[in-house]
Amino acid sequence: MTPADLSLTVLRAVRRAVDDGALRVDVPPGVKVERARPGGSGEYASNIALTLARPAGRTALDVAGILRDRLRDAPGVRTVEITGPGFLNFSLRADAAGDLVRAVRAAGAEYGHGAALAGTAVRFAEPTEPRAALVTGTVVRLLRAQGADAGSGGTERIHVVPGAYDPDTLGTDAARWALLRAAPHDRPLDGPPLLVQHERNGLFRVRYAYSRARRLLVNGAQLGVLPSHDSHDSYDSHDSHDDVAPVEASALLDGLGDHPVVLLAAARHRAPDRVARHLEGIADALLAFQHTVLPLGDEKPSAAHRSRLALAEAAGTVLAGGLSVLGISAPDRI
Template identity: 70%
Template structure:
């Protein structure tokens, strides 16, 4: 169960509680689920009961208890606990890692795409400044990945302003009926507040030039370009792309040893499983907040978790490949898929070798 799945599960519990009369509130459009903080219970937590308490005219603890009753037998959840003033805490079943890996493998680079913003139409003003165009172009891609009808201009639906360059791997566009919607004639195209910065693919290459402008928050100064060309662990762009290439090498080396990826037994890798599960939420949040930098930061976290985990994947010495190795390789492969998909959203290539 991914955080996005869990968010929908909690939302459905709220809706059931309203439908059967246990709660009298307006069902929120979304429910926020985030990683449990240090000292918390389980892997994830939600403050939905606290946000509904005032409108329901009841205590958050009462609401949390109502929702807990409707969540306790949910497939994929081992336990639901109520803590503090009314936080819901979720412990996933031990096989949740297998569900996550299978979800990534089935979706491929499109893992994290969805329809949460289906029916939403967004138009951005035509732009000329390099960084503003690059950031907005990437936000359009993020919005479309979540089902929104997004583009430039006012008159034609999903109109694309000519991009600075074409990404190596463009993520599949979510096909929804929302793409046939046109904005109201008097709708004012949006603008994202962006600190200007030059786009320099000739001196930096496309990948470093894009990362320099997208990794910093749009309103902040872009990153200095030359350090992004150094192949060193202090270079976050290098770490992300190197982590992807390491996955490819692990798969090649495993094939030479006669085995492939197959998630057969639980793998203890909470940090890596956590960031992979967070990926759909990160993409949706980045789309809503018009913040591609959130995707870049998440890719750094994913790369760091993978690089810390990679040493456990292949057999050592005379050790024979086992179910544990096949399962770890499947998890590493899923991480590589997330890295490739995230890089493609930013228009950056995911190399096979570095």
């Protein structure tokens, strides 16, 4: 992880804190990260908490604590410490990408589920309008995935622009995507375009990207390349197309790293559309990355290919898990 990568990671943590309502500030355009000074701890440090303290109406130590909680599990970050009046100090992991891929592979489709909302009880009123019923049921699933005790029998309501649920015409998957992809306060998507296999169709892109991940595993096995991300593996090697692989892998790693936070924010804000949009971003990154995964021409399989295949496999796992939370299937072939 470079200082620029770390700066973006801290900036994403600020955005998450703002999205979660933990901080009420304007997200800055950037975050300054520099080498830790003598007497500090870790390798890098940032004064972002001191910068945000006054506009947030909080102490710098409070802000630093809020950001530290959102940086503990960030890819590439080994430890986060608070020093002095509120400086954030970072120690970095040697194999951040590998840690993330292994975490996804270990958790499977439940990657991003957690206990952040454990002890929270949420009871929704029984909705009668079709879209409200679908959104509410999906939010219940999201809340439970974060440890909340969620169900019916209460008074909370999710207000939506009404929309018809039409699985007989569209099929279950397209009918659900049409109502869940748009924010609850926006009109549902038109159903018929979701049946067209075209890049403008977000549902198609997500499901196609998942199917490509599955096909890469099959093709890799035929070439003798199996997914693996050992500590010595890298996305870089001396193969002919490696100059593009690290850049495209970075966008995909960012998407996978953000997935747990997106699921939590979607649950807290009662917004399944956040998950759908996030899956589209992961799908786009995977489709751009797929061409760098396996050996081309007379290339010999290498550790980099095994690592890239493991990343593609992890991306497919996240896509399938995200679709499952939305109640949508992930076919191996399209």
